[in-house]
Amino acid sequence: MNTDSRTVEVRGLSKAFGENHVLRGVDFSVSKGEVVVVMGPSGSGKTTLLRSLNFLEMPDAGTVTVCGIDVECAGSSKPSREHQKRIRAIRQRTAMVFQSFNLFAHRTALENVMEGPVSVKGVPRAQALERAMHLLTQVGLAAKADEYPGRLSGGQKQRVAIARALAMDPEVILFDEPTSALDPALREDVLNVMRDVAKLGMTMLIVTHEVRFARDVADRVVFMDGGVVAEDTTPQAFFGEGSSPRVRQFLHLIET
C-alpha cells in the first residue's frame, strides 16, 4: 500500500489505437483532496488518460496507481486474474461522470443512485435509499427521484450521474467532459454542483473546456498536448500572461 497522500499516480503511460499514438509516456499525479483540471486540444489524449485510470481503456505500457493499488499495464491482451481483481478494486474506489451521462435507462433517478451501493457494495436497501434521497436533494433533484432518465433534461441527468458517483463514496471522481454535451444554459447547474462537491474536499480529476470553472475551482491545471503532459501548473500561471505560446493559442481557440 502507498502511504503518501497521492490518490492517483501515473508513470510512463502509453496507449495507441492502431497507428494513432494517443498517450506517449504520461507522468502525472493527483494528491488527496486536490481538484485537477485537464485541458488540451482534441486528440491530445485527455479523455484516454482519464479512462485509463479506471481501465475503461487498457493502456499499452506504464504504471497506474490509484488509491494505493498499482497496476502494471500490458496492452489490451487479456488481463490476468490478479490484474482484473486490482482493476475492480480501483473501480470500486473511484467513480466516473461521463460526457454522455450513461444513466441506467431502465432505472429511475433514485434507483440509478442506489444501484452501486446496493449491488456492488452490498449496502442494505433501506440505508441506500435514504442516502440516495439525500444525495438527490444535494444536487437539487429530490423532486425527480422517480423519473426515468428519458424524462430528464441533460443537465438533470448529469446531476443524477454526479449523485450516483457520490453514492459510491469514492476516493476520487473522474469527470470526462461533464458539460460538453449540454446546452450552455444548463451547464451552470452542473458546474455549481461540481463546485459544491469540490468544497466538500472531494478529490476530483476533470477533463473540461470550462475556463471559468477551472480558474475558480482548480488547484492545478494539467495541459495535455500530443499525448504528453505539456504543462502542469496553477490556474493563475496557466491562464496568466506568462503562459506558453502553445497554451495561449489553445485558450484563444476555446474562448472564441
Added chain:
Amino acid sequence: MTELFMRSLPLLRSAVLMTIFLGLTSFVLGSTLGLLVALARVSSMGVLRALAFAYVSIFRGTPLLVQILLIYFGLPRYGLTLDPVPAALLALTMFSAAYLSENFRSGINAVDKGQWEAAMSLGMGYWKAMLRVILPQGLRIAIPPVGSRLIALIKDTSLASTITVVELTRVADQVGASTFRYMEMFLMVGIIYWGINQILTIVQTVLENRLSRRFV
C-alpha cells in the same frame, strides 16, 4: 360449414389446445435455451462463441420439417425413441432457440456501450453488469422480433402433424379426408391459427407499450 364446424368441434377443441401447448411450451423452452446461446455468442470465451455459432448455423440452416423427421424417425436407430409429442416439442424448441438467440443477441448488442462503461466504472463484474444493466434493456429491445418469432412458432407447430401429433392441421386433414370437405376444414383451421396469432399480437403490443412508457 356451420354444421361441419359443430360436428368437428370436439376434435378442434383438443387440437387447438395441442397447438397452443406445442407453441407456448417450445417458446418458453426455446427462449431459455436461446438466451443461453445468445450469452455464449457474446461471451469472451472463444470456445463458447464457436459452439453457439455452430448451433445457430445448424438449427437455423436446416428445415424444421427435416429436424422433426430426423428426431422422430432417425433417432430410434440409435436407441432413442421419442413419442410424437415430445419429439415435436424437442424439434420446435431446438429450432426456435436458434432464431430466438439471434433476437436476444441483437438486443444485447443494441444496448449503448456507455451502459457497460457506467456499470464497469461502478465496479460491477461482467455478470452483474450483464444481468442488472444490459439484459433488462436488451430484452426490451428484443420484444418485437421475439413476438414475431412466437407467431411464426405457432404456425410451425403444424409440421408436427407429419409425425401424427393431433393438432389443428392434422385434425383438418383427417376430417377433410373422411368428409371430402378439405376446403372448409383447412379454411376453418386457417382462421383459428389467424385468431390465435391476433391475440398474441395484441398481447405483444400491450407489453411493448407498457414497457416503453416506463423508459426512453
